[in-house]
Amino acid sequence: MIKCDECGNYFTPGNDARGLANGAGFKLTDGTIWNVCRECIEKTGEKIRGEIKPKSDKKGEIAMHALHIKQESFDKVMTPEPTQILKKFDACVLAMSKNPILYCATFLFKDKDSRDKCAKRLEKLGIKCVKEKEVAYVERKWLP
Secondary structure (H helix, E strand, C coil), X not given: CXXXXXCCCEXXXXXXXXXXXXXXXXXXXXXXXXXXXXXXXXXXXXXXXXXXXXXXXXXXXXXXXXXXXXXXXXXXXXXXXXXXXXHHCCCEEEEEECCCCCEEEEEEECCHHHHHHHHHHHHHCCCCEEEEEEEXXXXXXXXX
16 A cells, blocks of 8 residues: 555555556655655646636635744745745745744645645655644735
């Protein structure tokens, strides 16, 4: 059994009865293997195609989920690997400081699942993440 690094579920190597792969393993630049189950691959495909729409309220605002990063150094957070992880999960920068003693940043995500998966990947790199419990509503005009 292989554990999915996205959702934490386990899958069997190989294909199902329809011939579809149960999952895939991707070799990252640091040499580690990132395993992903078919369900997570399909969900990512739906997200890319725009089939998963962000929830919004009646005022044209989008419900966003915040992730706060607190780290000793800007240089540790904004290296290529964490930056690619933030891009992968479509993180929007809400606030950032370059205090030489403590680097703080807040990133917004369109869904809680993406935020949590991004935090999990960043924490594996030793980056301290704090998940905001409350949903933030952001006007569409401020989002990419």
